[in-house]
Amino acid sequence: MWFVMREDHPEARALLPESIPWYLIQGIALIQLYIEERFVEPPMRNKIPYSLLYHQTMSTLASLGEMSAGELASRVLTLSIFHNVSQDDYRILLRHLLSIDHINKTENGGLIVGIAGERVVNNHKFFAVFVENLEYTVHAGSEVLGTIVKPPPIGDKIAIAGRVWVVEEVDHHRHEVYCNLVKGNIPAYFGDVPGDIHTRILEKMYDILSEDKTYPYLMNQAIYRLKEARHTFDNADIVHHPLVNIGGKMWVLFPWLGSYAFLAIERFLKIKCRTRLHLKGLNSLRPYYIMFTMDADEETFFTILEEEAQKDFDPLDLLYEKEVPVFEKYDQYLPDELVRKGFAYGVLDIEGMKKRIHNWANHQPL
Structure with missing residues (x-):
């Protein structure tokens, strides 16, 4: 069995998180977890289907x-x-x-x-409960930019027509996306969802980057890229600092959380912590890192996260206003309140997020 991890060669001026070959590290983590622990990602049992x-x-x-x-x-x-x-x-x-x-x-x-x-x-496609790939036409004003599959939630970004756009509206009945141009070259949503990644896999990726172990199944180029990644990881002292300053007011957070807990902390930062930390320009490569600018230092960041996480808030608070996150095949026929509730209570891993924030605030390892 062969695993091929394709990546574009990082530019000389690439920012810290962009220089790490995330898919390669994830592939090694998956193999090692199975070899060492026979670990296979368990089904998510708390979903509300x-x-x-x-x-x-x-x-x-x-x-x-x-x-x-x-x-x-x-x-x-x-x-x-x-x-x-x-x-x-x-x-x-x-x-x-x-x-x-x-x-x-x-x-x-x-x-x-x-x-x-x-x-x-009576449609022959009714009995399959999985979603077929449907193309959505992307509009910017009167201009048609192209098509994507699996549009992101409102407020997220897509890369199309050589530029980056922020999603303003998604019409799931007409399969249309409406967006506005955003300046800059930033990590964006490409309509390609990598699947549900368990927190244990991200934690194993952290272990792989922080240790010196070799893996006999890696080919020469993979060995070289792993060595580079470990050097970057060590130089930035990410092993002790999940939040790293990469120049001026710009920071990058490495949560080491799976897809659903990562999605929760991303929304938590945007909705619950943005004002107190003066967060701006928050962009993510899920579920690996979150980049943003803020008017606070490292200690203040984790203090405010812990204070906000300890407050009693409803999971629905982590949905954007008027957001109806349609992902499953028959969500379009459901009342909006059930779609929102299913996402907030059944998808977002708020407990996993809170546990990680508590560990950060108390300087505890993963």
Whole structure:
């Protein structure tokens, strides 16, 4: 089995985090974790699968015909995958499906598949619950810039037509993205999601960069790039300082967190800490590092993060205003409040984020 990690050669003036071959280090981490611990990323059990809930509701009605709301709930909600879904959530879903004609109520008070729902259920693609790759047309004013797959949330950035753009609006029904030009050359979202990466893998990447161990399966160029990366890691003293100043007011944070905890801390910085730290220009290469400028020093940064993390806040606070993060196949048929709730409570790893912040504040190792 061969693993090929392709990368563009870093420019001589590349900033610190851009000079580390992240995909190579991640590949080594995956191999070593399996060799040493037989570690395989476990499934995420805390998700609230509202998209799948829609699918099971519609397929149950389509196969069994008219059912009362209670009968439907007892058949669907008892499936183990829906252990995090409340009766109230299910009532919200059913009311919404009635309002958009995906289900109808009969004269006897029973529920059946509605006219709009039949168009979904009778499509041959209905039974697959994974999302097919759909292209979204990207617009800037009246200009069409091109197409991307899997558009990012509003406020994130995309690179297209040789420039970087910030996403202002995403229309999932028409498959269109509307954006504005952003100055500068910055890490951007390319519509290419690398998958769900577990925190244990990022922590192993930290170990690989901080140790001197050799790996017999690496070819010469990979050995050379690993040696360069370790030299960079050591020179910047990242092993003791997850927050590194890279000139003036510019800093880079290495959280060593998996995809969902990284996403949580990224939003936490933007929404909860931006004002107190005077954060600006926050950009990320998920889930490896976050770059930004701020009017604070290292000690103040971690103190403020710990203070904000200890406050009692709702996970929904980490969603942007009017954001509806549609990712799963049937999210488009769900009420906005369930899409937002599913993302906030089932995707963002806030506990993992808080644990890491607490360790930083108390100068504890990973």
